[in-house]
Amino acid sequence: MIELRYFAWLRERVGTGHETVETEAATVADLIEELKARDEGYAFAFSDTGAIRAAVDQELVAFDAPLAGAREVAFFPPMTGG
């Protein structure tokens, strides 16, 4: 069981800020593919992966990061703080 979190326009496109999923995905990239296969909303939300960043357990990671042991995975656009 992994807690998924979405922020900013990704949250708006997915339609929720968080959800819990059962997944066998080995990496962040695998998880994205799984999500995109769900329905057109997810497919649209994740269509431009170049514009998406991911964090595993609140640390920024590359898409090839493994999910073994992860409790929380977050997806969001590039940050715009400051």
Next chain:
Amino acid sequence: MIELRYFAWLRERVGTGHETVETEAATVADLIEELKARDEGYAFAFSDTGAIRAAVDQELVAFDAPLAGAREVAFFPPMTGG
């Protein structure tokens, strides 16, 4: 007639903060030579010209700056503000 001004340790060595002089010196360097020739106090004050800066009419200048038309010449050590 030129008004001379001295600051920081140069003022302390010369023994005054300002004085008025009659001079025929053509440049700042000439004026320094004139002052050094006055007495041992001035000779000591101006002994290390590498450690002295000059301003003519409140603008920093090089020692070869002309004195024609100058009203005020100031001598002081390198600045240490900030």
Next chain:
Amino acid sequence: MPEIIVQAETFDMGAMLNRFAGRQVNAGAVVSFSGIVRDVATGDLNAMEIEHYPGMTERALAKIADEAMDRWSLADAFILHRHGRMGPGETIMMVATASRHRADAFAAAEFLMDYLKSRAPFWKKELTSDGAAWVEARDEDEDALSRWQSGG
């Protein structure tokens, strides 16, 4: 130990600067950066909304501040970033650094800003009379990071 504050409430940048400078015992150089909500090009910004990732935000800011403390000779560092809704003219965030050497205080403050812009989980949305729009990340903000990656 750098201080990190994440809050929705407004704050007084001058009071924060005095508070930060006042606790420095032996650091003669204090640099601050403050970010203020500015109007958009079209001149009709009603408000800005900042979303963040509670938990990760504090971790990311602490990590950035620790990195700055490691890279430069700093006595102290401070980051405050707001989230939620704010109007034009309100202060969004502030960083401050203290050092014995001004060059270190300046470099570290700029480093904090560059990293915070692109590595701390905040997202800005501008609300104008045309509606709401997420602010897009700028390539130059990402580029700004590269200079810190080949030796500070």
Next chain:
Amino acid sequence: MPEIIVQAETFDMGAMLNRFAGRQVNAGAVVSFSGIVRDVATGDLNAMEIEHYPGMTERALAKIADEAMDRWSLADAFILHRHGRMGPGETIMMVATASRHRADAFAAAEFLMDYLKSRAPFWKKELTSDGAAWVEARDEDEDALSRWQSGG
């Protein structure tokens, strides 16, 4: 039009930062530098005395600030420098810059400091239990100017 203040009186850096930031209409980035009297290495600084050249001081600071306004995209700049006697912990001076772009605000503030250090007619004297000693100019302060001379 940059504001230049030369005074003997103490001042409140936070109040000055708020005053400066508060008059910016469209500049989202405000950088400040404050210099505080710090104790000397031997730990027995009683006071610092700053001598200056009235008249030339104001001209030199205005020139430096104008140069910063020309070089960068600045909305505003501010310099305050004290003279006379001050004790450890007191604020000696402050500069502030405002811009739409943080990189400009940072670069201009650092430029102001670098020039002010070596080109504005102030001289510091440290009073310790051993007596009074003029602070010597540091080569690195002169060196700091060189980077601004090959294009800002």
